[in-house]
Amino acid sequence: MINEITVDEIVNQELKDLEFKIIEEADKVLFREVISCYESKAYRAAFIINWLMIVESLKAKFEEIANTDSNIKKNVIDKLRDFESKNNATDKFLIEEAKNYGWIDKEETLKLHHMYKLRGAYAHPLKLAPKDYEVKCAIKQGVDLILSKPTLLRHNFVDNLTNDIFNVYHFIEDDVVEIQKLAQQYLAKIDPSIYSYFFKQIIKRMNTVHDDRTKEKFIIRGREFLGVLLGDHYNFNLEDTWKVKNQINTGNILLANLITSADIWSKMPEDIKSVSFNNLIEPMFQGKIEKPSFSSIYHIYNLKIKGLLNEKQLAKLIPIVDSYQSRAKKNIGVSIHEYIKDVISELSSMNWYDQNYAIKTVMEIENLGELDKDILIELGRNILQAADGKSDGAQEFINRLNKDTINDWPISLIEGLFLETIVNEKSFQRFKIFSSELLVLITNLNLEDFDEILGQSLLLLPKEINYNSTRFDYPVTEKYLETLEKIEETHSHSENIKQYKNYFLNVRNFLDAKFYQQSGG
Secondary structure (H helix, E strand, C coil), rough: HHHHHHHHHHHHHHHHHHHHCCCCCCHHHHHHHHHHHCCCCHHHHHHHHHHHHHHHHHHHHHHHCCCCCCHHHHHHHHHHHHHHHHHCCCCCHHHHHHHCCCCCHHHHHHHHHHHHHHHHHHCCCCCCCCCCHHHHHHHHHHHHHCCCCCCCCCHHHEEEHHHHHHHCCCCCCCHHHHHHHHHHHHHHHHHHHHHHHHHHHHHHHHHCCCCCCCHHHHHHHHHHHHHHHHHHCCCHEEEEEEEHHHHCCCCCCCHHHCCCCCHHHCCCCHHHHHHHHHHHHHEEEEECCCCCCCCHHHHHHHHHHHCCHHHHHHHHHHHHHHHCCCCCHHHCCCHHHHHHHHHHHCCCCCCCHHEEEEEEHHCCCCCCCHHCCHHHHCCCCHHHHHHHHHHHHHHHHHHCCCCCCHHHCHHHHHHHHHHHHHHHHCCEEECCCCCHHHHHHHHCCCHHHHHHHHHHHHCCCCCHHHHHHCCHHHHHHHHHHHHHHHHHCCCCCCCCCHHHHHHHHHHHHEEEEHHHHHCCC
């Protein structure tokens, strides 16, 4: 007897634990009534109430979905109400509609029809009652087949959602994070069996708008929904893989670019990665390999940064990136340490177009301060050289420097600009464009930096002033000295300003003596 009671307790507890699998609170109410009947050994009542629980749960699921799916409202809810108004049974109809919408498969449909048949038989009090194991089995099937399954949306909802994504202007705020959150919420409600359908619908609509800049709002939405679908929800089978590869091979570059997003790339099958990469880096047009677009290289290089490309892919990518000018390298994410030599080379090219292009690159770099001091000095010298060679971009760069902006730039860059105005790397003294202007400009630096630049100048300037070490220009020297005298008045605490001024006084004295000799004095 003790063993039988122990077994009953175990069985009853197993049935009670099924409640944890039930999703909707409303279903749990009837479930508890079923368990109560079973524990009281009222098996007939338990079986019948269990069936009512299943039917009511199905009806509630359809009613919930009907709020977002007009087809279900028309084909299921309206017909249900018509049946009920005529006092017709709705049980078989609900089972078949559940099968039609993919909630239950063929085998599960047969199980529910069999349970419904038994429910009819056990409803008669004078006929046989169900056994306890039959009731237990029916309860378990009710929970597993219906009550434990979420209410998932299907094709019509996906069609409406796709329309909202690409047509409804105020469907959601233009915020990527918010769009991704919404995509996660909706995808959790969609039946996974139609993810493939949703995927195709988004791709179809993206292909109609991706070249239209006025549709940028909708393009971003579609991209983010597709990204969440591919990244977190879509498990590729063989057929899906073939479909994606076929889309890309037939020219869907939009999809290929999307797949190269780092968070999606890492979840893709290798053959899809390969097809996407090759179609982007070697696009085909009329049977010939074309030059890859900058956008494609941008996406692919981002994978390189994150270490997601293999050696073969890197071998194809690097030569293309190497062929780019500095600004293009910067814009695809190449490290400043890798392209700064390209900037300097472009500045020294004596080609105004390349020099102006390089200046644009410099003005857009936000992390110049990461570079070594020597590189920054070299960069500053080359900017000044380009300005001296009449590069509009370089001259504009220097003209934009003032007391408010000079401290926005690395001090070593300013030092390079200044040094180049008076002395080259071989200690040959000469004046170049902006010599007096940059002398005044560096007075806006703090005293320590100001002294440091003058000190470096004194180290480089030739110790002996003669024709071999100096290119003489008396008017420029005189103007330079006038500027120095004014600066000395305001920077009397400078350790180097007096020595620096004396150096150029000696230059002027040398010029005076030379002029005196030549005039026969």
